[in-house]
Amino acid sequence: MDKIIVGLKRVVDYNVRIRVKPDGSGVATEGLKMSVNPFDEIALEEALRIRERGEAREVVVVSIGPEDCQQQLRTGLAMGADRAVHVPHDGDLEPLAVARILLGLVTREAADLVILGKQAIDDDCSQTGQMLAALWDRPQATFASKLETSGTTARVTREVDAGLEVIEVDLPAVVTTDLRLNEPRYVKLPDIMKAKKKPIESVTIASLGVDPAPRLRTLHHEPPAPRQKGVMVKDVDQLMGTLRERGVLG
Amino acid sequence: MSKVLVIAEHNGNHLNPSTARCLSCAAQLQAGPADVLVLGHGAEAVAREAAEVAGAGRVLLADQPAFAQPLAAMLAPAVAELARGYTHVLAPSTTFGKDLLPRVAALLGVPQVSEVMSVEGPRKFRRPTYAGNAIITVEVPDDLPVVATVRNASFKAAGKAAAVPVEAWTPTATAPTHTRYVELRSGGGDRPDLQTARAVISGGRGVGSAENFAVLYRLADRLGAAVGASRAAVDAGFVPNELQVGQTGKIIAPEVYFAFGISGAIQHLTGIKDAGTIVAVNKDGDAPIFEVADIGLVGDLFQVIPEIERRLG
Structure with missing residues (x-):
């Protein structure tokens, strides 16, 4: 195959504790460490491995969002992507709008394979890959833990509730990644330097003919209900007693 | 008038319990009884089972x-074709529903509400974001159908009721040929699945090595529990990735969760918040895990686990 497109979403780092703003208007993200969505990093790693096996020629990373998304695109380039596309946008985007933007890029680039994370760890929607596949009228293989490509098809092992489901899809197709697919490589300093010379192209949402306005109204944000304060026990006897009192050990 | 369609999940022989949970969510929409769509082949038994779920x-x-x-x-x-006659389309937020419903929503050209955890009105729902650390209330505008997945853990399964009619329905859309099923392999042998287990025994960096995890496996087998791990234990190579519990691993809600030698990084805690009872055993009394634990014990897991086993008899 010729080309793989990978989406990289800029999200609050998985190890940062977020806070809901006291007025319930949103989540306070100012000044927090931002990273590539972990599932997207896995998507890029998989694309790079396919290219390194000689089964694809080019890996293109795409990010949609504010100017700062270029940091995540630079990370993607440093990991080994060949080039990057940034679609500037300030404000919320729903997965359907993201899927429509990606459809424009995927069509323009004539991609053979699109690999996305199974969900972003901020909005936790888990929709974009499926929506893109629907709009593109192409197969989807979500929650992938193994991906083998051979010419015009891909064989994908999916992590489903009942176990591991194996499906075969014709290319082009959309694959979304689960955690088990691979372990992303670490970026080395020389690669970061080299990545600075790689191109980042800018494509506007308007040029793709997409209306980015959200349709759902988000009315309120709130923190989760706190857990009840727990008890500390002195020893295993007390531990077992407390467990039995609560009926936890049957 | 509201009209609700629930997409049934099944394995060809039996209805998945998530469908009854969807129906109890549907009942809260105050739209009257819902239509249930069963897509399958030779699935009459499933349809009859669905016909006996209240709602x-x-x-x-x-x-x-x-x-x-x-x-x-x-x-x-097929779902999108039928959905055009409804104001609400619901599916469970299982891997089945998560895979299917966004594809339906996109074919309908409408947004989806993922993981509904409560119904605040016929078009107003609460759902978790940031792995449950921020709960948002969203409203679907009047001119759009509601397309939503329903969080299993948030709704009790609807009970049984007198059977309602089963009608055959034939979609006009033809199914594509670009996607082919190969096989389904069931997961992890005899040990219960991490996502559905009643009890989970989990270990962190404090377990020390892959060999030492045997202690946890033994206790898990005694209790009929699943085994999990923190990201630190996975990164240290003690256990494979698939056991990871946390925001980037599995988000679980067992009745009881045992954390042995887990310090309690934020991303781990977000994966266990919905557990019934959290038990933490750690040598470090200042470990953040004790802030969320229902029962905490400062101690060495290699002494504590054998003592627990002795008391289990």
């Missing part, structure tokens, strides 16, 4: 060879 007004059975396996690409065009 179902009618079961529509779309029986075709193309629907023999739950492949989103095959099912979505």
